[in-house]
Amino acid sequence: MSTFVPSAVKLREYEKLFFGTNQLYGYENPFLEFWADTAAITLFTDKVTYFHYPLTGPTIPVSGSGLIESGAVAGSIPYNSDKLWKKNADYKRFIRWGNSSKPDTGVWLCTWLSGNMNNSNSVPVWKDRWYNPGYIDLSGAFLTNSLSSVVIDLDSQITFEPGVWYKYFHVGDDFNLACK
Amino acid sequence: MLLNNWNNLTTIDSLSNTLIFNGGKNVVSNIYEINGTNQNCQVLFNNSLELRDKITYATWVYARDWNNVKGNTIIGKNFRGGWDLKFNNGFFNPIFATFDQIGNAAFGDSKGSIYFSKTLPGSSNPVAAGFDSNLFTWVLDNGLYQGSKHLYKMDYNGDIVSYASITSTAILKDLTIDGNGIVWILDTNTNTVSGFYSNCTCLYSQALTSSNVTRIDIDTQNYLHDYQASGLCIDNTDNAWFVSNDVLYKTTQYGLCAMHSGSNLSEVACDKDNNIWLLQNANEYIKFTNSGELITSGSTGTSTSSGIRSICFTKEYDDTTSTYKDYVWFSYELDQTIYKYDTSGNLEKRVLLAPFSLSPTVRTFTSYDWNRKFNYLSIGEQPRIDAEIFLGTIYEPSSGKYVLYFPVSGLSNNDWHHFAFSYDNEIGQANFYVDSVLRQTTSIPVSAKIFYNYENSIFVGTNAGKTDNLDEEIDSEVTHFKGKIDDVRVYDCILTNFELWNIYKLKFDYEDIIWNMSTGEQVYLEEIERFFKFKLPGSKSQYFNIKLIGLNISDPSVRLMIEDIIRNIMKKLVPAHAELLNIVWE
Numbered sequence: 003m004s005t006f007v008p009s010a011v012k013l014r015e016y017e018k019l020f021f022g023t024n025q026l027y028g029y030e031n032p033f034l035e036f037w038a039d040t041a042a043i044t045l046f047t048d049k050v051t052y053f054h055y056p057l058t059g060p061t062i063p064v065s066g067s068g069l070i071e072s073g074a075v076a077g078s079i080p081y082n083s084d085k086l087w088k089k090n091a092d093y094k095r096f097i098r099w100g101n102s103s104k105p106d107t108g109v110w111l112c113t114w115l116s117g118n119m120n121n122s123n124s125v126p127v128w129k130d131r132w133y134n135p136g137y138i139d140l141s142g143a144f145l146t147n148s149l150s151s152v153v154i155d156l157d158s159q160i161t162f163e164p165g166v167w168y169k170y171f172h173v174g175d176d177f178n179l180a181c182k
Numbered sequence: 183m184l185l186n187n188w189n190n191l192t193t194i195d196s197l198s199n200t201l202i203f204n205g206g207k208n209v210v211s212n213i214y215e216i217n218g219t220n221q222n223c224q225v226l227f228n229n230s231l232e233l234r235d236k237i238t239y240a241t242w243v244y245a246r247d248w249n250n251v252k253g254n255t256i257i258g259k260n261f262r263g264g265w266d267l268k269f270n271n272g273f274f275n276p277i278f279a280t281f282d283q284i285g286n287a288a289f290g291d292s293k294g295s296i297y298f299s300k301t302l303p304g305s306s307n308p309v310a311a312g313f314d315s316n317l318f319t320w321v322l323d324n325g326l327y328q329g330s331k332h333l334y335k336m337d338y339n340g341d342i343v344s345y346a347s348i349t350s351t352a353i354l355k356d357l358t359i360d361g362n363g364i365v366w367i368l369d370t371n372t373n374t375v376s377g378f379y380s381n382c383t384c385l386y387s388q389a390l391t392s393s394n395v396t397r398i399d400i401d402t403q404n405y406l407h408d409y410q411a412s413g414l415c416i417d418n419t420d421n422a423w424f425v426s427n428d429v430l431y432k433t434t435q436y437g438l439c440a441m442h443s444g445s446n447l448s449e450v451a452c453d454k455d456n457n458i459w460l461l462q463n464a465n466e467y468i469k470f471t472n473s474g475e476l477i478t479s480g481s482t483g484t485s486t487s488s489g490i491r492s493i494c495f496t497k498e499y500d501d502t503t504s505t506y507k508d509y510v511w512f513s514y515e516l517d518q519t520i521y522k523y524d525t526s527g528n529l530e531k532r533v534l535l536a537p538f539s540l541s542p543t544v545r546t547f548t549s550y551d552w553n554r555k556f557n558y559l560s561i562g563e564q565p566r567i568d569a570e571i572f573l574g575t576i577y578e579p580s581s582g583k584y585v586l587y588f589p590v591s592g593l594s595n596n597d598w599h600h601f602a603f604s605y606d607n608e609i610g611q612a613n614f615y616v617d618s619v620l621r622q623t624t625s626i627p628v629s630a631k632i633f634y635n636y637e638n639s640i641f642v643g644t645n646a647g648k649t650d651n652l653d654e655e656i657d658s659e660v661t662h663f664k665g666k667i668d669d670v671r672v673y674d675c676i677l678t679n680f681e682l683w684n685i686y687k688l689k690f691d692y693e694d695i696i697w698n699m700s701t702g703e704q705v706y707l708e709e710i711e712r713f714f715k716f717k718l719p720g721s722k723s724q725y726f727n728i729k730l731i732g733l734n735i736s737d738p739s740v741r742l743m744i745e746d747i748i749r750n751i752m753k754k755l756v757p758a759h760a761e762l763l764n765i766v767w768e
Contacts, residue, residue, distance in 0.1 A: 016708075019728075020707070021751070021755075031709050031710055032709075032710050032755070033707045033708065033709050033710070034707070034708045034710060035705060035706070035707055035708075036705075036706050036708065037703060037704065037705055037706070038701070038703075038704055038706060039700065039701060039702060039703045039704065040698035040699060040700055040701055041698070041699050041701045042696050042697065042698050042699070043696075043697055043699055044694050044695070044696055044697075045694060045695035045697055046694050047692045047693065047694055048692075053699075055699065056699065056700070056701040056702065058701055058702035058704060059699065059700040059701050059702050060700055060702060062700060067697075067700075068697065068698065069695065069697060072695045072696065072697050072698075073693060073695045074695060075687070075692065077683075078680060078683060079680075082680070082683075082684065162699075162700070172692075172694070172695055173692065174692040175688065175691075175692050
């Protein structure tokens with residue numbers, strides 16, 4: 003299996019060459035064929051990146067997406083960590099209303115990467131933050147820690163699903179300095 | 183190294199010409215690497231740096247071996263007050279001071295170099311000396327000066343900074359300093375001991391129940407021990423060892439034990455490993471285990487006549503091994519010499535005192551014993567990182583010193599670690615963070631202020647002195663830190679754990695995420711506008727191979743014919759900078 007990963011693969015193996023059939027000199031521009039099951043996208047520091055998850059991709063949970071291993075930044079609260087939003091539009095496969103096991107009064111804030119500040123060696127965990135808009139506003143929900151009763155952080159159930167639009171914020175130096 | 187303005191909260195402004203790098207080199211990413219000998223960073227004094235109510239400081243420190251860090255203070259404005267972040271191995275004794283019976287004094291550094299000599303005033307007759315944690319030398323003078331006898335408090339430059347006058351009828355004999363810095367003196371005329379504060383005012387006097395006491399010493403619990411003895415020391419488990427009538431005794435829970443007898447026994451001392459050293463005859467020494475088993479013995483010095491001898495220890499950094507080593511020092515009155523040996527019995531240094539007309543007779547000339555009892559043992563014999571702060575009024579350190587710490591056993595070697603400390607007198611709390619995690623917190627008196635004794639600089643990588651760094655003032659190099667320092671910050675406000683966490687994360691470069699998003703298995707066609715026009719990923723040479731897979735042709739002549747056809751085609755396609763190397767059949 004070949005992969006389309008420029009940063010990780012040093013040599014790409016091509017499976018076929020297409021020079022054109024039954025021609026002495028073939029195409030002027032030949033084609034090379036290769037196989038891949040990933041596509042690399044860059045999530046820039048201090049930037050919000052929007053992307054569509056490929057239609058042909060498998061549905062995978064965010065915890066198994068490899069984002070942590072790729073360098074996602076964990077924090078103590080959503081405000082200072084990498085965050086992920088998913089467009090829950092009303093096309094049928096991705097609607098989340100219905101028999102939800104999530105808090106009935108809650109509003110989903112984002113999925114954020116939670117790290118343990120008391121143990122820098124611990125593996126961070128993706129969390130879904132829900133908040134009660136009757137008691138805390140949107141910006142406050144980003145800053146409130148998990149002990150608050152007006153927010154709740156659950157192990158993330160967000161998945162990457164084909165065709166869905168996502169928004170990702172990656173923490174960088176500028177944001178980190180601006181946190182003060 | 184960063185000492186700059188950060189969101190208008192940093193009090194040190196690198197642009198205002200107050201920041202001086204005394205050597206060292208900025209290598210990668212402005213990391214300040216210093217050699218442990220003469221390099222440090224200095225932030226010159228200005229009033230805005232005398233933070234008294236609130237302070238937060240933070241820094242990254244790199245050490246090869248956290249158990250053997252060269253130096254003492256990492257960052258501090260700390261001499262006899264202020265605040266500091268320092269490495270504490272239990273021993274800090276950059277100076278020694280020795281006296282003779284007529285008041286000649288010599289001050290030297292830990293390497294054995296004399297940097298100052300002095301003579302005490304009047305008809306001086308020093309009988310005992312000691313050192314406190316602030317590098318003050320205390321001398322008990324049984325001679326008369328202006329009609330009184332004196333307890334002198336001397337600075338490391340030989341200046342008498344304070345003194346207590348004692349009645350001329352007193353017969354002063356001995357001195358010891360407890361863990362709180364109280365100086366205790368023995369008057370054998372009245373058989374009393376008197377305690378003095380560091381400002382030389384008398385705490386109180388107390389008559390001893392024992393009679394004919396000649397020696398006093400303090401144990402680790404600040405209990406005073408008194409004996410009629412020629413030599414006395416308190417070991418690490420607070421047992422007293424003393425010499426009386428040429429017999430060495432040890433006090434135990436079962437009573438008095440005679441441990442050794444000989445001729446002309448004089449001084450006895452305990453080292454950090456709880457071994458007992460005894461001086462006997464004219465020039466012999468014996469080293470015992472704490473249970474009295476002989477470890478080693480030998481002789482030092484050239485004199486074969488009995489004079490007054492004494493024994494002290496030091497623990498010093500050895501550059502050749504990059505570790506701390508123990509040394510034993512012997513002073514010889516008749517040789518007018520101090521001998522410095524390593525623990526293997528090799529002579530390291532001979533300090534000649536004859537040029538100063540000094541025949542050493544006062545037995546304590548290093549601060550080892552104080553450090554052993556009140557620092558080394560109190561830190562569990564394990565080095566640690568201390569964050570210290572001295573509180574008091576503007577004029578005196580009335581509230582004392584507060585120390586928060588983290589043991590170096592929790593620090594990985596050859597690695598960077600982040601240390602941060604905050605002090606808030608509004609809520610009465612001090613916090614110490616290591617690697618952005620709150621490790622220790624302590625309550626402090628609300629409204630207490632940081633006490634600064636001198637208008638000195640902030641130093642990074644060495645100890646502050648009164649006007650310069652301490653090593654410059656005592657002609658030494660023992661306090662210079664060897665390692666790397668980065669991102670030093672001092673704030674006049676309190677940073678929260680969250681903010682320190684952000685600073686901590688700054689050390690690690692944030693990089694864009696290259697995320698391999700799953701697409702499912704796909705076939706891709708790459709159009710080659712021109713062969714090798716674009717660089718492909720990986721190391722490329724001008725040569726390339728072509729693999730022929732699955733043709734099931736094994737006949738060599740057929741293969742050769744196909745290869746010729748391919749080679750002819752490739753000649754027309756391949757640009758000048760590329761060349762077909764092999765055709766591989768699989």
